[in-house]
Amino acid sequence: HVQLVESGGGSVQPGGSLRLSCAASRTIYNTHSVAWFRQAPGAEREAVAAIWPSDRRSYDDSVKGRFTISQDNAKNTVYLAMNSLTPEDSAMYYCAAAPGYIDPWYIRGSYSYWGQGTQVTVS
Numbered sequence: 001h002v003q004l005v006e007s008g009g010g011s012v013q014p015g016g017s018l019r020l021s022c023a024a025s026r027t028i029y030n031t032h033s034v035a036w037f038r039q040a041p042g043a044e045r046e047a048v049a050a051i052w053p054s055d056r057r058s059y060d061d062s063v064k065g066r067f068t069i070s071q072d073n074a075k076n077t078v079y080l081a082m083n084s085l086t087p088e089d090s091a092m093y094y095c096a097a098a099p100g101y102i103d104p105w106y107i108r109g110s111y112s113y114w115g116q117g118t119q120v121t122v123s
Contacts, residue, residue, distance in 0.1 A: 007023070
């Protein structure tokens, strides 16, 4: 079992930046795929980015060039650096993990473990 805890959300003006963190309860580097999803009020939860055990990374087209997913193996933490934020990026952000290589990475049901979410508001 893996517990995930997100942090780093907050309120920011358009054009601003935030870095979200997803801390895992144990080492999952090289064994799990980790993804960030987001959900705005009244909308479906959508995939934003993922990082695979091979360190390969994937992004939704809406965030390419603005968001960067990375991991610090020593801290068992995956980050989502978000730049050039717009009001459309406002949502609750969740990290999720699953053993192995998750392909396609953007399917919500493929992930076994979820954090509680951290709110991002851009206005």
